Amino acid sequence: MSCYILVINPGSTSTKIAVFDGEREVFRKTLTLQENQLDLPLFPEQYLIRKGQILRALVDSGIESKQLCAIAARGGRLKPLSSGVYRINDQMLKDARAGLQGVHPANTAVVIASEIAFENSIEAFTVDPISVDEMADWAKITGIRDITRNSLSHALNMKAIARRAASQLGKSYEEAKIIVAHLGGGSSVSAHLQGKMVDLYNSDKEGPFAVERAGALPTHELADFARSHDDYLHHLAHVGGLYSHFQTRDVEKIVEMARAGDNRAVVVLQAYIYNIAKYIFSLLAVFGGYPDALAITGGVVKSEFVRTALLEKLGKGFRVFLFPGEFEMESLASGVYRVITGREKALEY
Ligand SMILES: Nc1ncnc2c1ncn2[C@@H]1O[C@H](COP(=O)(O)OP(=O)(O)O)[C@@H](O)[C@H]1O
Ligand SMILES: CCCC(=O)OP(=O)(O)O
Secondary structure (H helix, E strand, O other), rough: OOOOOEEEEEEEOEEEEEEEEEEEEEEEEEEOOOOOOOOOHHHHHHHHHHHHHHHHHHHHOOHHHEEEEEEEEEEOOOOOOOOOEEEEHHHHHHHHHEEEEEEOOOHHHHHHHHHHHHHOOOOOEEEOOOOEEEOOOOHHHHOOOOOOOOOOOOOOHHHHHHHHHHHHHHOOOOOOEEEEEOOOEEEEEEEEEEEEEEEEEOOOOOOOOOOOOOOOOOHHHHHHHHHHHHHHHHHHHHHOOOHHOOOOOHHHHHHHHHHHHHOOHHHHHHHHHHHHHHHHHHOOOOOOOOOOEEEEEEEHHOOHHHHHHHHHHHHOOOOOEEEEEHHHHHHHHHHHHHOOOOOOOEOOO
């Protein structure tokens, strides 16, 4: 019998939805928001817009809600959690609405999923939310006692990619030593040891700058910037990175500018690549040398220019696996499918 899983994945500019029959994708659509809608608060404005778009898209798809047997929602900035599939409960909804560890469009997903699930008497889950925290204690300490590093990242895609890389090495995820770089609108770079992301950077606040995220900044200059810009967090996480230099999130366009001889584009792209490589190399400290593999994933990896420049900068020491694009929709669906088929137990939040 068919078991349709609705997958909901809200991002900074769109909401991706899909329907999987078990692990086979039968429908996918990207629902975009207008530029002025993206500046609206997540609750209730964006959540209502995104929920309305999802319900209309489902009706248009011809898939009836009675065909759904479960919902998989991308989990946002919830409380720090171990990796796994979580049943959405009231406390999770409360934390998502309150923005417990900050706001992210994915915070709307669990709320929308639980409402659609309730209306259809089915269950809703989230898999490896942004707040998966497997960071080692020694990686959390900083040079100021009151400032502790935390773990917020593209955990869903990076854990799935690390498992794929391990399988290509012929090893279990738990025995493989892997670095994963996720290069999208935002970026994360993580070190996987004994099946855990023991250290990572997330470009909202650390590591390499990304398409729209500022990455690590010099502390004194950042303090000055924050004093003179009330909206400095918006600069760090939405209009930073390549966007702050070129007012576009379209990497192909910036590469074209460089190819056409725009010197600024040449140097900023050089810096973009250099910073990614620099932070990848810094994670060699986790392993005391090269890991078994370096896996590079995310939308930006679709760019041949970026792939070539980055591989050249990384040199010959890594065994590199490239996974252009992201695999969040299938990872959400397969996590929930494992639970509803009894192969994995859902965790309680
Ligand atoms: N073929 C391509 N060449 C260069 N950049 C690309 C290409 N395809 C997508 N990108 C870039 O990937 C980024 C989006 O990555 P993705 O992982 O899909 O993002 P998000 O973090 O928004 O989910 C965009 O900045 C886009 O310009
Ligand atoms: C905070 C890390 C997760 C993240 O930034 O996701 P998106 O790049 O999808 O916004």
